[in-house]
Amino acid sequence: MSAPELHLWHPFTQNGVDPAPLLIRGARGVFLETPDGRQILDAISSWWVNLHGHSHPAIAQAVAEQAARLEHVLFAGFSHEPAEELAAALGKIVPQPLRHVFFSDDGSTAVEVALKLALQYWNNLGHPEKRRIVALENAYHGDTAGAMSVSDDSPFTAAFNSWRIPILRTHSASCAHCPVGLTRATCHIECLNKLERLLSDEGHEIAAVIVEPLLQGAGGMIVHPEEFLAGVRRLTAAHGVLLIADEVLTGFGRTGRMFACERAAIVPDLMCVAKGLTGGFLPLAATFATDQIHDAFTGGERTRAFFHGHSYTANPIACAAANASLRIFQDEPVFERIAAIEKVHAARLAAFSSHSSVADVRHIGTVAAIELKVPDAGYLSSLRPRLYQYFLNRGVLLRPLGNVVYILPPYVITPEQLNFVYDVIEDSMSLDF
Ligand SMILES: Cc1ncc(COP(=O)(O)O)c(C=O)c1O
Numbered sequence: 001m002s003a004p005e006l007h008l009w010h011p012f013t014q015n016g017v018d019p020a021p022l023l024i025r026g027a028r029g030v031f032l033e034t035p036d037g038r039q040i041l042d043a044i045s046s047w048w049v050n051l052h053g054h055s056h057p058a059i060a061q062a063v064a065e066q067a068a069r070l071e072h073v074l075f076a077g078f079s080h081e082p083a084e085e086l087a088a089a090l091g092k093i094v095p096q097p098l099r100h101v102f103f104s105d106d107g108s109t110a111v112e113v114a115l116k117l118a119l120q121y122w123n124n125l126g127h128p129e130k131r132r133i134v135a136l137e138n139a140y141h142g143d144t145a146g147a148m149s150v151s152d153d154s155p156f157t158a159a160f161n162s163w164r165i166p167i168l169r170t171h172s173a174s175c176a177h178c179p180v181g182l183t184r185a186t187c188h189i190e191c192l193n194k195l196e197r198l199l200s201d202e203g204h205e206i207a208a209v210i211v212e213p214l215l216q217g218a219g220g221m222i223v224h225p226e227e228f229l230a231g232v233r234r235l236t237a238a239h240g241v242l243l244i245a246d247e248v249l250t251g252f253g254r255t256g257r258m259f260a261c262e263r264a265a266i267v268p269d270l271m272c273v274a275k276g277l278t279g280g281f282l283p284l285a286a287t288f289a290t291d292q293i294h295d296a297f298t299g300g301e302r303t304r305a306f307f308h309g310h311s312y313t314a315n316p317i318a319c320a321a322a323n324a325s326l327r328i329f330q331d332e333p334v335f336e337r338i339a340a341i342e343k344v345h346a347a348r349l350a351a352f353s354s355h356s357s358v359a360d361v362r363h364i365g366t367v368a369a370i371e372l373k374v375p376d377a378g379y380l381s382s383l384r385p386r387l388y389q390y391f392l393n394r395g396v397l398l399r400p401l402g403n404v405v406y407i408l409p410p411y412v413i414t415p416e417q418l419n420f421v422y423d424v425i426e427d428s429m430s431l432d433f
């Protein structure tokens with residue numbers, strides 16, 4: 001009897017309608033390579049994780065060396081050099097006073113950790129009534145239950161509504177679709193007023209507000225004014241509510257600074273990173289906390305401990321990859337590359353803004369988005385699969401978020417390569433899809 005065939009089940013993929021996945025056999029720099037030698041320019045950093053180019057030799061070497069020395073050890077009751085080194089390196093770059101780091105595996109788990117830390121913080125302080133969470137419209141924080149609860153309603157969450165924890169929802173500063181009908185040139189960030197009302201009326205029951213700082217990713221690459229983030233920080237501090245900054249996408253240079261929070265000169269109480277932490281090599285995430293939060297988990301009863309962990313918490317190989325990625329920030333002109341990307345975005349987007357099929361263009365740091373006018377706007381827009389296929393046929397990996405085409409390249413992309421990506425997008429706009 002022959003062995004039964006086991007089929008791969010890919011994420012966000014509907015086998016009845018989506019094309020078969022492309023086989024990739026190697027990757028170098030910005031290019032993915034298929035077995036028949038086709039080169040595909042990865043213009044979205046393989047789901048926003050890659051920073052310094054695929055298969056960067058320094059990270060590959062660090063991974064190989066670490067795997068041969070210590071592949072893994074449990075992280076409760078034990079520690080290891082790669083994690084200690086990583087904590088020290090991160091301590092030099094994360095906004096202060098975030099002085100404690102709790103490792104997990106992915107963006108979603110970093111968010112779960114932050115939410116649970118916020119709830120238990122108040123519980124340990126004798127305020128179990130502070131248990132509600134506020135999140136933004138258009139938010140996306142991941143696919144596990146807690147992260148999915150704070151994410152906004154979407155096709156990703158529809159089947160799980162009965163399971164999602166009820167949360168409070170406030171406006172996002174989506175200027176292209178202003179939630180309060182104003183325009184950025186003359187507004188005073190009135191979209192914050194709803195949050196202010198929520199915090200005044202229900203702050204005594206609210207544990208934390210969670211935001212994607214300055215850039216909401218999966219919700220449509222929505223760029224917020226810095227004043228909005230600064231306002232969220234001011235209001236949460238004034239009302240005794242914790243602020244969680246989900247920097248899973250924005251961390252490690254994506255918005256032009258190491259962390260988006262720096263652009264608004266704020267420090268959250270809890271901060272989540274993942275994706276770019278290992279330069280795109282391995283899953284590793286971190287949630288940072290202030291002394292104030294950490295100290296609520298110490299002293300007195302053992303039950304004050306944070307009873308949360310994952311088998312592969314702080315995996316040494318992943319930590320070694322992260323250490324190597326952070327060293328590249330020092331050894332290579334990473335922020336010069338980022339500045340060069342920003343320059344091309346600014347120059348090329350200007351031409352798109354006047355196009356009759358474009359509803360909005362926006363960019364921050366290395367991320368640019370072109371929102372197209374369509375009758376069925378949203379993640380399931382019928383234009384999206386056709387555009388996706390067109391781009392792939394032209395040798396460019398772009399995965400539009402519905403009717404929003406965005407570019408989020410590895411930092412090593414050259415201006416010529418980035419201009420080519422723009423040329424392909426421009427060509428797509430003259431086609432009759
Ligand atoms: C802002 C943000 N938070 C959390 C996540 C979830 O991360 P992961 O897919 O690694 O679980 C994502 C993923 O896109 C994200 O963009």
